[in-house]
Amino acid sequence: MAPSTVDLLKDELPVVQESLVLSGDVKTGLVLVDVVNGFCTVGAGNLAPRQPDKQISGMVDESVRLAREFCDKNWPVFAFLDSHHPDIPEPPYPPHCIAGTDEAKLVPALQWLENEASATLRCKDCIDGFVGSIEKDGSNVFLDWVKNNQIKKILVVGICTDICVLDFVCSALSARNRGFLAPLEDVIVYSQGCATFDLPIHIARTLKDAVAHPQEVMHHIGLYIAKGRGAKVVSEVTFGALNEP
Helix, strand or coil, X not given: CCCCHHHHXXXXXXXXXXXXXXXXXXXXXXXXXXXXXXXXXXXXXXXXXXXXXXHHXXXXXXXXXXXXXXXXXXXXXXXXXXXECCCCCEXXXXXXCECCCHHHCXXXXXXXXXXXXXXXXXXXXXXXXXXXXXXXCCCEHHHHHHHHHCCCEEEEEEECCCCHHHHHHHHHHHHHHCCCCCCCCEEEEEEEEEECCCECHHHHCCCCCCCCECHHHHHHHHHHHHHHCCCEEEEEEEECCCCCC
């Protein structure tokens, strides 16, 4: 059998992934990117999956698992929620995640986060959550969250691997490198906790101004670019006892 495009891509652009064990010895924060109905719940909007999607469902499950673990341990969680004013478009995307609608809400399995003391929720009206965290006075909610909690590592999950997740990761890395995010040291992307959408070329050709977006290929490319920018990429996240060897 001939190798698939994804297999060829992984050979030419490999992403070495590690396993991550969190024990609490290093202050770690969890960042959830746009795990909202408008991107994750079947039929919820213009950019939601049209049918059940294994990669997106897996991402939601892992996001819920990690959020539960972090909150049970009273570790800090930061959740971005894509949320747009109906009269302010975001080219090239159609209207989506309009503020005040179900599209802009966390998926049902995560709505409990709204009542968690250790969770910070931030509505953002742009692709890049770091930029979306900037207030009118110039302060940055995400930057303050890192500093106030003295976070040394952030674990990033969510959607889309190659769009909102990647843009946020790249900005966080640049801010870290400039010293704006001290004491942050590592930005970690969990591959199984991320997902992107699927628009095969045979469907894209039938749509006006659509660009093909093969899911597995773009997911891998997102991880590859994130790693190239300095993020750590992990394929497994588990929890261990403090100071466990």
